[in-house]
Amino acid sequence: MRRRPKAPPRPQSRPSDDYSSFSERSERPDRSGGLASVFNTATMAVLVAALVVGIGLGMFFGSTTTSSDLGSVATRYDIDRSAPDPELCVQYGASAMAVDLRAFLTLNPFNVYVSQPRMQPGCVIRSSNWSILQSRNLVNSQEANQCRDRMNTFAYTGSIENQASEPRIDCVYQNDAAGNLFLRQPGVGGAPPEAQRF
16 A cells, blocks of 8 residues: 655745734734723713713702793692692692683584683692681581582682682582593502592
8 A cells, every 4th residue: 555645845924914814813912902992991981971960960950940930830749839728738638720611512513612721729628627617617517518418528729728818619529530541551550548538
């Protein structure tokens, strides 16, 4: 059996830089990588600082500017602050927005017309605290019995502490919470038990 002669060794030629292999490139130290990583780190630090400062300024200006100054009512605090007799209302009931409007119904042709609503701050008194109205002679016992028989409660607009403002007191019916579509949204809990019967 004959052995094949070995091929003569090829002369080692140094490849040009344009066509260097991937392994040779990976072995070379990357001098620009250090500068790029420092630049990326500095850029990220500046962006994070700008984000934190922006959030902080937004929270500062959001908390110092009240929504009532801008012509809108956005929080429960704004409603509580605007209610007639705010401390008394929060203690004995709940602040509210009273909407006064008139509706007209025509039958031929069938149409419904609604007047421009008049919005004003109001207060709804808990049924267990009606004595606050009776002690000021704003509601007599007959009116209280009629309102209680219909399982309603009292609400008012105007100040009851300053009767010169002539407060308007009405027996109001509490809407069934099951008919409130805001409370039946997915992810929103139902009304708490104490809110079922005010």
